[in-house]
Structures are given as C-alpha cells and as structure tokens.
Amino acid sequence: MELTAEEHGILEGARGPYLAKCMRWLVEWGEVMGARRLVRVDNTHVLLPVPNLMARGASQRTIQHYVDGLKEACSHHTAPGCYCTVHTLFLTMDDLDVPENDPAQVRMQKEIGEMAAAAGFIPTWTCAPYLVGNVPLKGEICAWTESSAVVYANSILGARTTRHGNESAIAASLLGVVPEFGVLLEENRKGTLRVEVSADLDSPTDWGALGYFAGKLAGLGIPVFNGVRRPSQDEAKQLCAALATSGGVSMCHIAGVTPEAPSLEAAFQGDVPAGCVTFTGDTLRDTYASLRNHTGDQIDSVILGCPHASIREIAEIASLLKGQRVAEGVRLWVDTARGTKAMADAMGYTAIIEAAGGRILCDTCPTNMRMPARRIVTHGFKQAHYARGMVGAEVIVAETGPSVRAALAGRWLGDD
C-alpha cells in the first residue's frame, strides 16, 4: 500500500505508540484486503463495550485487559471533522437488578463513556445510529461497526463502509483515514445475486424474512431484490439486519428503489445474470418456520426493538399496549437508544408502555446481555437467530402485533 509521508511517520511512531499501533492495524488490514491507499473517513461508529462476561466465568484479568484497551483508545482525540458515534453495549447503564448487569461493570462502562465523550465520540450506545442522528449522505466514506448498520448505510443511504470491527473503527476515528477496499470502490458495489420477489411483504418482519433467506445464499456477496415495493425505514432496518445475520453481506440493492439501483441493470452495473432465486409466499412462510423452535405456547419474554426501535415502532407498541396489562411472569422489553427513549419519555409513550408492565431497555438488548429466558417471541429475525444459542431459549419470530398479543396473553396465540 502506498502511504503518504505523514501516514508513514505515524506508523513509525511520530504521534506515539498507540496511534502507531492503530496505523499498523489499518495498513495491515488494507494490505490483506487489497487496498492501495488510505482515504479520508468522515463518519465512524465504534464499539466501546465493557464485556459483561463475569457472570459467564471470564476472569477479572480478561475484563480488565479489555477495558484497559478501551481506555487507551479513549485517551486520544477523534480526528478533526469526523462524526463519531458509539455502538450498543453489553449492559444497560440504567438500574436493572440482574446478574448480567453487574454494578462494578456498569461503573466501568460509565467511566469509559465519560472518557469517550471527552475524546470526541458521541455516546449514542446504539446498533441503529441512523435513527439517532448519524445519517451519512450518499457517497460519504464511513467506518462503521454493527453489521446491520453497515448494510443500511451502504444500501439504503448510499454511504460507503466496509464491515468494520472495533479496532479498525477506533483507528479510523482517531486517524481520520481508512484503507480503500471492498464496497468503498464503485466496481465492488455490483450485485452478485438476483432475488426475484413474488411474496407480499406486509410488515417489517416480512422484510426480515426476505433478508434472512437472501443473506444465507449471498454469503459475502451483494443481493439484488427485484419486483418489490419501496420499504419503510423500519422495514429496511429489518431487511438489512437479517442479511447480515445469515450472511456476511456488506450491502444490497432494491431495483428501482435504493440510491444506486434506479434499475435492475444499474444494480448489476449492466451485467444482469439470467439465473436468479425466487422468494415466494411459500418461501416467506418457510423462513418464518425456520426460526420457530417452540415446543409449547407458554412464553416468558417478548423482545421488540432489534435493531433498536425507532420512535415510530415505540409509538405503535404503545398504541397496542394502551390500557392493557402484560401477563404475569412475562418480560416485555422494547430495546432502543437512550436518545430515542428520551423522545418516548417526552411524548408519553414510555408511560403507556410502563403502565402496561413493559419496559424500555436502553443501551443494549437482552440477547446482547445474555439474559436467560425460556421462550422468546420477537419481531426481529436477528434477535431470534442469535437468542437460541446465546441465551439457550426457544424462539418464535413474529410480527409486532402478534408479539404484543402474546405478551398480553402470556402465551403464543398464533399469527392472526
């Protein structure tokens, strides 16, 4: 990779050993991924979570070592002009009396939060930065963690980010550059898999099913959806999250809809493949069935807000719950960003949800916390996929309406 004199100097230690290490991460990563140079980055979304692994038996040394690394990162300042937000956590900074929310680790997280803010990071603590103000423009070079947000930024907004991990996103934030490879380059934004959609997609969760189906087939490639209407913001969020759950997708196109796909031809840069896969009504039903492994109807958890809920989703949930009561023994969690909850508080939605016995959970989600549950209903394909292994629960993926009805009844009542 060709470096400028300044970049070379940083690599050699001109700005100290930590930034030299950051530069080494970016340069080595760029070289193995085929980059020829570093380019300016305008926008990052970084991971700064204290790992809440004590309850799972991790050593104090591991936690401390990891936290020391985060503190080292936060003792430097973000690059001038770079918009830097922060990903979701493994715990909530609100009071929540469960072993997974160990007070000592919450204190560590708060300390890191203060250091991050002083360093120039905006502590959004969310997996959906585009819902709390970080909305990059078309063509904006970004360095985002959170696989679902990467797909959303590239596909729906037309911004450009490769799939970043914590180290590369931190390095990009502090140095203001990223290696130029993958979907940062026009020629690598070409579709690789044609998906003809004949199913009627009626809800965000239906769009999640489409993503879950296509991600598995696309692998690290770029699926192109044809024959489908424009999704809402919440539907696009579910599509992108599911694509990056079953697959390692960086982006997709929706022909006639997304910014770089005015037509099917444009999505494939003129090279439309004859072969395609089809997503029919039957495929839709089968995809739901693939994430329902319940052996009974009694439920103990309903998890909404994966990825983090928008204010519109919170409004919808509040209207479904208004004047009713969640069944005894059922946890109804609505996961969202702290900023979105502040809006919900101001607008009265939080009070309605809490009066019904539900809870708005900020900064994280129950699966990320690895909070035990026996049987979960969720409207997110990503949550359903990971909850099975991470918390050892049975799962039922369902639209928001049936999920809320299950919470009120204390048991799964079916889709209708």
Add this chain to the structure above:
Amino acid sequence: MTEIRGRGVVKGRAEGPALVADATLSFWGEVDPVTGCVIAVGHPLEGQSLAGRVLIIRSTKGSSATPMILNLAKLEGKAPAALVNVEVDSLAALGCIVNDIPMLTDLDQDPFETIRTGDHVVVDADLGLLTIRSRI
C-alpha cells in the same frame, strides 16, 4: 504427509487438530469466548470447542464483533490456533491481525474434501502452506 498450497492472509505459523465444516460462522452470537465453544443452534459445529484448533470453514459472516470475541477468547486461552477460510471476510482478517492468529485462504484443493475434523494440521501462512501431519 499431504501438503496443500494456499495464500497467507495473516502471517504466522500454528498447528493443531483441524475443525472442519463447509459452513459460515459469526464469532459474536455463535461462539462463547469463555468456553471457546460454538453455541449456534443447528450449526454443524454446535458444541465443538475452537480452542487451539485450526478452524477450516467457508468464511465468517454476521456480527462486526468478530474481532472482539476473538480477542476475548484469546485472553481466556480459548482462541483457535489458525483460521483457514475459502472466502475472506474483512472481519476475520482484522480479528486475525489484531490477535496474531495466522490465516490462510485460496487453497489449491477443496479443504472440505481433503481435511477431516481431528486431522493434525500445520498452517504456515508465511509460506502459504497447509500440511496434514497425521490423519485421524
């Protein structure tokens, strides 16, 4: 001894028993860094430990916290010894760079045909070589 040529992605040399599946894997959400085991329900490697093994899969997928989970697994002594992937996900490459785990790709033979779980293999990413030292 069988030698398979490949391309080193992340330099280094390591050896251990192979863990092989023609599958994809997300480290966050599908691997527990404290036990080193695959926790994804229905995954071909479900319940298997990655610790000290040469993980031979199609590619990583899913979460961007793959490097973080590799890092925690390494600190807990449960990281894989090396990664051999058919396709290179940027997150696997980054995770291997920051955690000094050798990574190999572009093998000249189909690893899912030629290597079985439990075979003792040596990965030399500097030379771009995978050697099957002994068969199970």
